[in-house]
Amino acid sequence: MTSNNTVSNKYDFKTIEKKWQQFWEDGEVYKVTEDAAGEKYYVLEMFPYPSGRIHMGHVRNYSIGDVVARYKRMRGYNVLHPMGWDAFGLPAENAALKNNSHPATWTYANIDYMRNQLRQLGLSYDWGREIATCNPKYYRWEQLLFIEMYRKGLVYQKVTTVNWCDSCQTVLANEQVIEGACWRCDQPVFPRKMNGWFFKITDYAEELLADLEKLTGWPDKVVTMQRNWIGKSTGLTCEFAVEGSAEKIAIFTTRPDTIFGVTFMSIAAEHPLLDPIIAGTATEHEVRDFARQIVIDKQRRSLDEEAEKVGIFTGRYAINPFNSERIPIYVANFVLMEYGTGAVMAVPAHDERDFEFARKYNLPITPVVIPEGMTLDPATMAQASTIPGVLAGSGQFTGMDSLAAQAAIIKQAEEKGFGSAHVTYRLRDWGISRQRYWGAPIPMVHCDTCGVQPVPEAELPVLLPEDTEAGSGCLPLHQRPSFIATTCPKCGGAAKRETDTMDTFMESSWYFARYTCPRNETSPLDKAKAAYWLPVDQYIGGVEHAILHLLYSRFFTKVLRDLGHLDIDEPFTNLLTQGMVIKDGAKMSKSKGNVVDPNDLIQEYGADTVRLFSLFAAPPERDLEWSAQGVEGSSRFLNRVYRLIATNRELFTCDPAMPAQLSEPGKTLHRKTHQTIKRVTESIEQNFHFNTAISGMMELFNVLASVAGENADEKAEPAVVREAVSILLLLVSPMVPHFAAEMWEYIGNSESLEKMPWPEFDAEAAREDLLTIVLQVNGKVRSRLQVPADIADDDLARLALADENTVKFIDGKPVKKTIVVKKKLVNIVV
RNA sequence: GCGAGGGUGGCGGAACUGGUAGACGCACUAGACUUAGGAUCUAGCGGGUAACCGUGGGGGUUCGAUUCCCCCCUCUCGCACCA
Numbered sequence A: 001m002t003s004n005n006t007v008s009n010k011y012d013f014k015t016i017e018k019k020w021q022q023f024w025e026d027g028e029v030y031k032v033t034e035d036a037a038g039e040k041y042y043v044l045e046m047f048p049y050p051s052g053r054i055h056m057g058h059v060r061n062y063s064i065g066d067v068v069a070r071y072k073r074m075r076g077y078n079v080l081h082p083m084g085w086d087a088f089g090l091p092a093e094n095a096a097l098k099n100n101s102h103p104a105t106w107t108y109a110n111i112d113y114m115r116n117q118l119r120q121l122g123l124s125y126d127w128g129r130e131i132a133t134c135n136p137k138y139y140r141w142e143q144l145l146f147i148e149m150y151r152k153g154l155v156y157q158k159v160t161t162v163n164w165c166d167s168c169q170t171v172l173a174n175e176q177v178i179e180g181a182c183w184r185c186d187q188p189v190f191p192r193k194m195n196g197w198f199f200k201i202t203d204y205a206e207e208l209l210a211d212l213e214k215l216t217g218w219p220d221k222v223v224t225m226q227r228n229w230i231g232k233s234t235g236l237t238c239e240f241a242v243e244g245s246a247e248k249i250a251i252f253t254t255r256p257d258t259i260f261g262v263t264f265m266s267i268a269a270e271h272p273l274l275d276p277i278i279a280g281t282a283t284e285h286e287v288r289d290f291a292r293q294i295v296i297d298k299q300r301r302s303l304d305e306e307a308e309k310v311g312i313f314t315g316r317y318a319i320n321p322f323n324s325e326r327i328p329i330y331v332a333n334f335v336l337m338e339y340g341t342g343a344v345m346a347v348p349a350h351d352e353r354d355f356e357f358a359r360k361y362n363l364p365i366t367p368v369v370i371p372e373g374m375t376l377d378p379a380t381m382a383q384a385s386t387i388p389g390v391l392a393g394s395g396q397f398t399g400m401d402s403l404a405a406q407a408a409i410i411k412q413a414e415e416k417g418f419g420s421a422h423v424t425y426r427l428r429d430w431g432i433s434r435q436r437y438w439g440a441p442i443p444m445v446h447c448d449t450c451g452v453q454p455v456p457e458a459e460l461p462v463l464l465p466e467d468t469e470a471g472s473g474c475l476p477l478h479q480r481p482s483f484i485a486t487t488c489p490k491c492g493g494a495a496k497r498e499t500d501t502m503d504t505f506m507e508s509s510w511y512f513a514r515y516t517c518p519r520n521e522t523s524p525l526d527k528a529k530a531a532y533w534l535p536v537d538q539y540i541g542g543v544e545h546a547i548l549h550l551l552y553s554r555f556f557t558k559v560l561r562d563l564g565h566l567d568i569d570e571p572f573t574n575l576l577t578q579g580m581v582i583k584d585g586a587k588m589s590k591s592k593g594n595v596v597d598p599n600d601l602i603q604e605y606g607a608d609t610v611r612l613f614s615l616f617a618a619p620p621e622r623d624l625e626w627s628a629q630g631v632e633g634s635s636r637f638l639n640r641v642y643r644l645i646a647t648n649r650e651l652f653t654c655d656p657a658m659p660a661q662l663s664e665p666g667k668t669l670h671r672k673t674h675q676t677i678k679r680v681t682e683s684i685e686q687n688f689h690f691n692t693a694i695s696g697m698m699e700l701f702n703v704l705a706s707v708a709g710e711n712a713d714e715k716a717e718p719a720v721v722r723e724a725v726s727i728l729l730l731l732v733s734p735m736v737p738h739f740a741a742e743m744w745e746y747i748g749n750s751e752s753l754e755k756m757p758w759p760e761f762d763a764e765a766a767r768e769d770l771l772t773i774v775l776q777v778n779g780k781v782r783s784r785l786q787v788p789a790d791i792a793d794d795d796l797a798r799l800a801l802a803d804e805n806t807v808k809f810i811d812g813k814p815v816k817k818t819i820v821v822k823k824k825l826v827n828i829v830v
Numbered sequence B: 001g002c003g004a005g006g007g008u009g010g011c012g013g014a015a016c017u018g019g020u021a022g023a024c025g026c027a028c029u030a031g032a033c034u035u036a037g038g039a040u041c042u043a044g045c046g047g048g049u050a051a052c053c054g055u056g057g058g059g060g061u062u063c064g065a066u067u068c069c070c071c072c073c074u075c076u077c078g079c080a081c082c083a
Helices: A015-028 A054-072 A089-097 A103-120 A136-151 A201-214 A220-230 A254-263 A274-278 A284-300 A350-362 A402-416 A527-533 A550-564 A598-605 A607-616 A626-644 A649-653 A665-689 A689-706 A718-730 A737-746 A793-803 A806-812
Strands: A040-045 A078-080 A155-165 A171-172 A189-199 A232-242 A247-254 A264-267 A311-319 A326-332 A344-345 A419-425 A443-449 A451-454 A486-487 A496-497 A536-543 A572-578 A581-585 A770-777 A779-788 A817-821 A823-829
Touching: A015 A103, A015 A737, A040 A054, A040 A189, A054 A451, A054 A581, A054 A598, A054 A607, A078 A201, A089 A103, A089 A254, A103 A598, A103 A626, A136 A155, A136 A254, A136 A451, A136 A550, A136 A817, A201 A220, A201 A232, A201 A419, A201 A572, A220 A419, A220 A550, A220 A572, A220 A581, A232 A254, A232 A402, A232 A451, A254 A626, A264 A311, A264 A350, A264 A626, A274 A737, A284 A311, A284 A550, A311 A350, A311 A581, A326 A344, A344 A665, A344 A823, A350 A689, A402 A419, A451 A779, A486 A779, A550 A572, A581 A823, A598 A607, A607 A737, A626 A649, A626 A689, A626 A718, A665 A689, A665 A718, A689 A718, A770 A793, A770 A806, A779 A806, A793 A806, A793 A817, A793 A823
Parallel strands: A040 A078, A040 A536, A264 A326, A536 A572, A770 A823
Antiparallel strands: A155 A171, A155 A189, A232 A247, A232 A311, A232 A419, A264 A344, A311 A326, A443 A451, A443 A496, A486 A496, A770 A779, A817 A823
């Protein structure tokens, strides 16, 4: 390629960016295949929902990912870097209603617009692998996976109390409820009974928990959040007989050591044994009404407010199997039916909630675990005691250490047959049913004679109806008779299609795997290709997905493995959770009116400047405060580099061979160049701290300008300048790819920049031969000394003691000690 | 309440295993060039006249602490009656 540039002193980013985007696209420069040379590296950014236009959060996310991709390519890796669209979801329906169009129309138009925006950012994606999850060619495989999971017993239907968002008219997963409000529209969420489809994610609870250990490349914070979310508890389940009834009520406790301190039992208002045990008691109706009221109150209450503890005596007693003690059974509003067994043995002396309840209803408090050196008086205790101690009043276990007693008590329960060791998880099964239009239809059929049947694989995909019945593009499927009517795949009789669609978290739970073989027509995954590329080496996205998306993706990976589609246990080896982009200290939002539109910035400064600033202003994991003036600074930097190169073109036609002897400025620049390679490489390798990498490059440029620019006093040799500029361009190229490519060509390189390897660091060149040593007296900096780098400690100490300033501060006092730190300082203690 | 992560100039942020606190950038000040300059270049830029004081506050370890230990304050995020 010959340089056809005319010299211009103006950095014309518009022309430059367009030119290189075209060049990359025409040459399919970022297309990858499995057979290329080099070790594979899969870098992935969380794909966007096609909401209309990209925002600064996307710009930041994708800029970070692109630097990683470009850097790894220069390092010789065969890099997979794909992009796609998380394209199903409610906003499309809302928009379609508003514009009287169709969700598909709206979605695809958004995708086209946003794809163009991403192209303008110069992101190095293999666009040939683009996925839109609303495309039947994608969701047909998801439907197949659903059926495979169904056959494996990982899918079931049940009636449950679900989280219902009235404004979105849909069911939400627990994870989609944020402080009692819908994660999407922020409206209050209410419980409602509904039949729905569930994935048995709890079957994988133990593995999901255990494998967190393997995720050493994940932020601790995310691992901890997942661990807490799964919420494993070990303890005892134990059955309590009900006096005067054949029923037995099972409880779960993590504190079996306190079982002799049980003074009552609390059960959930929805407990299935409530009705049977109260039948025939004098207070039956009263209790039933009370329980009903608890359920109603719970529904009315938004999920984030905690109600005052209330309860009512059922009129029945349970028998503690350990000491045969008779304890009253209460219905209490704070007992959750969804967790454990829905019944709790109450030990007010050692549990805060039970204590509060016991005080309120005047129930006895019996301390049985006495912490060392303490006495617990039920009459005066102000709160429950939850620390370990020695057992008291606990029959044969009295005197035992409370931790040891836990095992001993479980053992006895097992021997006597009324209880056993038990593990409970906080994690619930994943409800995936959504009563919407714009989602992947669940591929099942309901037949009156054959029951529920999966759609035969040959008939997949179950397509979303595209017709607009009654003039609406987004009637939920259950309101579309022509969709519902079908025949039973088993008996051929009239049957009804399932009308629920799948939670959109389904699509995002396996898209990363589909990118390895996005056009595969015969199965969800091409095993060989998936095996080559997976797992994702570096995943990058917002921390808001720390639980939902990342947990579901881990679950799906294990399911795909067990279905034989994959051979890995975990999808993402390394995870980077980038911080938010904020403005004036707050998250950008329309309501606050502090939104910065990437389009405007790209128009005004160009993509490279925008990328550069978003990488420079903060390390990736921290929040980034957007600053219009800061953007100016980044723009200025690129302009300076441009001008230096444009006005010194003759330097780049020189002989690149280094002279044997360099002038002082030449040496300085040469040294700084190699020090910068080291620094930038380390900043990227260690923790992706591009902010410090960029400041390093700015320092290099400052030195460069001082020995090569128009204002340079003493000039460095052309070959040194040439080297410095070349290396600077290589180092910045992952951040500002158009700019670097243009300058690279401009200084006369015939091979395009994308093909160049990352520069090698020359330790010899980087070595300082003079060091500045700090001289301290009593730990305070008093002077500095220029010494040869290879000076001996003795000589250095001698020089330090002779230094004019140190002598002044030693002030004739006796020197007690002299500490010499190699290459750094000398501290004289007097 | 529980868990995690932060508090460094006017601002964003640097500082490797304890060793020059404030790199780099922004803002600001002065000067140069200029009809002009929100362009560009040069210089300065934590506080204090100074000795000195300075990394949220208070103790401690050390020749030496933003860094390690203890106590406290504060901010952000996550979970929140999970038995």
